[in-house]
Amino acid sequence: MTKTPHLLKNSLKFPQPELEPVDTTVAVATAATPTPSGTRSDLEPGPRGRKPARRFSRRNLFIYGTLTLVALYYLLPLYVMVVTSLKGMPEIRLGNIFAPPLEITFEPWVKAWSEACTGLNCDGLSRGFWNSVRILVPSVILSIAIASVNGYALANWRFKGAELFFTILIVGAFIPYQVMIYPIVIMLREVGLYGSLTGLVLVHSVFGMPILTLLFRNYFASVPEELFKAARVDGAGFWAIYFKIMLPMSLPIFVVAIILQVTGIWNDFLFGVIYTKPDLYPMTVQLNNIVNSTQGVKEYNVNMAATILTGLVPLSIYFLSGKLFVRGIAAGAVKG
Amino acid sequence: MEPSISIRNLSLDFGSLRVLKDLDLNVGQGEFLVLLGSSGCGKSTLLNCIAGLLEISEGQIFIGGRNVTWEEPSQRGIGMVFQSYALYPQMTVAGNLSFGLKNAGLPKAEIAARVDRAAKILQIEPLLDRKPAALSGGQRQRAAIGRALVRDADVFLFDEPLSNLDAKLRADLRVEIKQLHSKLKNTMIYVTHDQIEAMTLADRIAIMRGGSILQLDTPEEIYLRPNCRYVANFIGSPSMNFFDGRIEGGDHLRFVSGSLNLPLAGYAFADPQGARPGPATLGIRPEHIVSGAEAEAAAISLTAEVDLIEPLGSDTFARVTLDGSNLWIRLDGQARTRPGDRLVIGFAPERAHLFDLDTELRL
Ligand SMILES: Nc1ncnc2c1ncn2[C@@H]1O[C@H](COP(=O)(O)OP(=O)(O)OP(=O)(O)O)[C@@H](O)[C@H]1O
Ligand SMILES: [Mg+2]
Numbered sequence: 001m002t003k004t005p006h007l008l009k010n011s012l013k014f015p016q017p018e019l020e021p022v023d024t025t026v027a028v029a030t031a032a033t034p035t036p037s038g039t040r041s042d043l044e045p046g047p048r049g050r051k052p053a054r055r056f057s058r059r060n061l062f063i064y065g066t067l068t069l070v071a072l073y074y075l076l077p078l079y080v081m082v083v084t085s086l087k088g089m090p091e092i093r094l095g096n097i098f099a100p101p102l103e104i105t106f107e108p109w110v111k112a113w114s115e116a117c118t119g120l121n122c123d124g125l126s127r128g129f130w131n132s133v134r135i136l137v138p139s140v141i142l143s144i145a146i147a148s149v150n151g152y153a154l155a156n157w158r159f160k161g162a163e164l165f166f167t168i169l170i171v172g173a174f175i176p177y178q179v180m181i182y183p184i185v186i187m188l189r190e191v192g193l194y195g196s197l198t199g200l201v202l203v204h205s206v207f208g209m210p211i212l213t214l215l216f217r218n219y220f221a222s223v224p225e226e227l228f229k230a231a232r233v234d235g236a237g238f239w240a241i242y243f244k245i246m247l248p249m250s251l252p253i254f255v256v257a258i259i260l261q262v263t264g265i266w267n268d269f270l271f272g273v274i275y276t277k278p279d280l281y282p283m284t285v286q287l288n289n290i291v292n293s294t295q296g297v298k299e300y301n302v303n304m305a306a307t308i309l310t311g312l313v314p315l316s317i318y319f320l321s322g323k324l325f326v327r328g329i330a331a332g333a334v335k336g
Numbered sequence: 337m338e339p340s341i342s343i344r345n346l347s348l349d350f351g352s353l354r355v356l357k358d359l360d361l362n363v364g365q366g367e368f369l370v371l372l373g374s375s376g377c378g379k380s381t382l383l384n385c386i387a388g389l390l391e392i393s394e395g396q397i398f399i400g401g402r403n404v405t406w407e408e409p410s411q412r413g414i415g416m417v418f419q420s421y422a423l424y425p426q427m428t429v430a431g432n433l434s435f436g437l438k439n440a441g442l443p444k445a446e447i448a449a450r451v452d453r454a455a456k457i458l459q460i461e462p463l464l465d466r467k468p469a470a471l472s473g474g475q476r477q478r479a480a481i482g483r484a485l486v487r488d489a490d491v492f493l494f495d496e497p498l499s500n501l502d503a504k505l506r507a508d509l510r511v512e513i514k515q516l517h518s519k520l521k522n523t524m525i526y527v528t529h530d531q532i533e534a535m536t537l538a539d540r541i542a543i544m545r546g547g548s549i550l551q552l553d554t555p556e557e558i559y560l561r562p563n564c565r566y567v568a569n570f571i572g573s574p575s576m577n578f579f580d581g582r583i584e585g586g587d588h589l590r591f592v593s594g595s596l597n598l599p600l601a602g603y604a605f606a607d608p609q610g611a612r613p614g615p616a617t618l619g620i621r622p623e624h625i626v627s628g629a630e631a632e633a634a635a636i637s638l639t640a641e642v643d644l645i646e647p648l649g650s651d652t653f654a655r656v657t658l659d660g661s662n663l664w665i666r667l668d669g670q671a672r673t674r675p676g677d678r679l680v681i682g683f684a685p686e687r688a689h690l691f692d693l694d695t696e697l698r699l
Binding site: 224226227229230231232233234235236240244245248249 | 384387388389408409410414415416418419420422423424425426435436439440483
């Protein structure tokens with residue numbers, strides 16, 4: 001929930017079906033009339049036809065120049081990280097952080113993944129990675145499953161107290177996390193889930209609920225109401241409408257929700273530290289422990305490799321889902 | 337015969353707003369009833385109540401003699417067609433048609449047979465494998481009608497099914513719906529705000545306003561004897577001309593308004609009690625105003641100045657000024673009248689409509 005991907009914008013509403021399709025007969029008729037090709041001689045001198053694009057106008061130079069600079073500014077740290085992670089420690093001590101590695105070595109990566117020490121155990125980030133996966137998968141599935149049904153019920157079945165329920169949920173979204181940390185510790189301890197992954201999964205699901213419910217509610221509310229009515233006349237009940245009508249045309253909003261949840265939960269640090277214990281720490285917490293470990297020399301290359309490894313999951317989810325998302329739209333999967 | 341649909345004392349509130357007010361309505365077996373009214377008068381709301389898509393606040397609904405007031409839409413024996421077609425976008429046309437039947441748990445062979453039959457009737461067989469996105473507006477609406485058809489329902493509910501189509505297609509589908517009705521003989525309730533659809537399709541028209549039915553009658557009756565000024569104004573295009581004035585005289589009543597002084601001897605009062613002096617409104621349809629030689633022979637003839645001409649080919653409508661107010665008259669399509677011309681116009685009292693000035697009810 002930390003970053004809002006730009007591709008959110010178009011997917012928050014169900015695309016309204018075109019009510020008036022293009023009349024094909026008209027299109028054929030216009031296509032059939034011969035259009036004069038080439039330039040005719042009886043045109044006035046002066047501008048004619050398509051306005052020529054000025055590729056190197058001052059405005060273009062300015063825009064592209066600025067964009068390039070900004071892009072470089074953001075890419076530079078990544079470059080430094082990648083380069084450093086591929087160097088050996090002697091080379092790093094030379095001090096030029098921008099220089100490409102003279103001798104490429106993958107040892108820092110191996111070390112970061114499987115040997116680096118955090119506290120008591122020395123099995124690298126791999127433990128944290130698998131912990132994070134075991135937190136991420138159930139949290140994402142649970143939170144999205146519940147929130148989508150919530151949103152669907154709120155948008156389409158205006159049950160008694162729906163407004164109140166929704167208001168409470170939204171207000172909940174504005175209460176600072178910090179206020180709730182300790183009460184949740186007590187609650188988890190009472191039910192015996194404190195320090196377990198299950199407990200953390202529950203916490204993530206609960207905290208994702210307001211924003212996800214809002215997201216789904218708004219999407220389902222933008223689905224034409226008559227579609228829902230037609231399904232009811234066709235004898236579909238609450239679940240049949242959800243699974244057979246709403247789900248199949250909600251791929252975009254599910255992708256958006258998955259992006260939000262995967263990046264948000266993967267990047268989480270605070271809840272991981274608080275609600276689990278050391279051998280169950282998620283990857284982010286372990287990364288911190290590796291980077292901030294006080295004993296011995298600072299192994300910058302291992303730290304960099306570990307950082308990139310940790311960031312790989314959100315990064316790939318952006319690329320992967322972005323593509324899927326575009327394909328979903330392009331295939332007309334959601335068009336009426 | 338027992339009515340197919342019977343609505344008794346129906347009221348519906350949205351919060352504190354009473355949208356339907358104590359409505360009573362009986363629709364006969366196989367009747368084509370059109371609900372007509374301006375936007376927001378509660379037509380769709382009434383239809384949704386009959387379908388069971390809205391929970392009513394008071395009253396009862398019977399369909400086929402059965403009290404369905406508390407029943408689910410799918411249990412009421414209805415098929416419904418919506419303005420926006422409301423086809424399920426992810427399913428093919430065949431999938432759309434069979435969705436309801438699958439939900440009802442019908443055997444596969446039966447479903448296939450019904451879908452085939454509906455597709456044949458509506459001539460959408462070649463489209464069965466297409467998704468709605470790949471259909472034109474007319475084809476989509478046919479598919480939507482098909483979805484209602486396969487349900488084998490006794491009652492069809494249409495909510496402005498043609499209003500998203502262009503004029504030509506609308507006229508075609510209107511004829512198809514009429515033929516469909518004469519073939520299937522179902523009870524149909526059809527919501528529209530297009531009076532041409534209403535006049536051409538309906539066995540009876542219910543004119544609604546503000547959540548009540550003002551008049552429920554055959555199209556002819558509604559046209560010839562509107563029971564109030566609102567209905568008179570609503571039906572007909574261009575709409576009726578009105579003069580506010582007074583009924584005067586004793587034995588020989590006359591309607592007086594400005595230079596208009598019309599003997600009412602030929603007028604058939606709805607209620608003989610109404611035939612007495614008092615304030616009243618007179619209405620006369622543009623097509624019942626005659627001009628030229630015919631007008632000079634009419635019970636009343638006046639001279640008016642032509643202000644505006646709207647030629648439609650078959651007819652020409654002219655706006656004329658009389659006593660400083662405008663009225664529309666219908667002229668022959670070939671009439672050579674120009675704005676600024678002076679025209680003698682007149683009409684027969686039996687063609688006129690008189691309404692009480694206060695209650696707006698027909699006199
Ligand atoms: N869900 C709702 N909540 C509150 N008021 C509503 C709701 N639906 C409709 N209304 C109100 O009820 C009245 C009747 O609405 P309805 O949709 O039945 O009108 P209509 O006659 O079908 O109009 P149109 O020709 O525009 O479709 C309107 O004043 C409308 O504002
Ligand atoms: Mg409506």
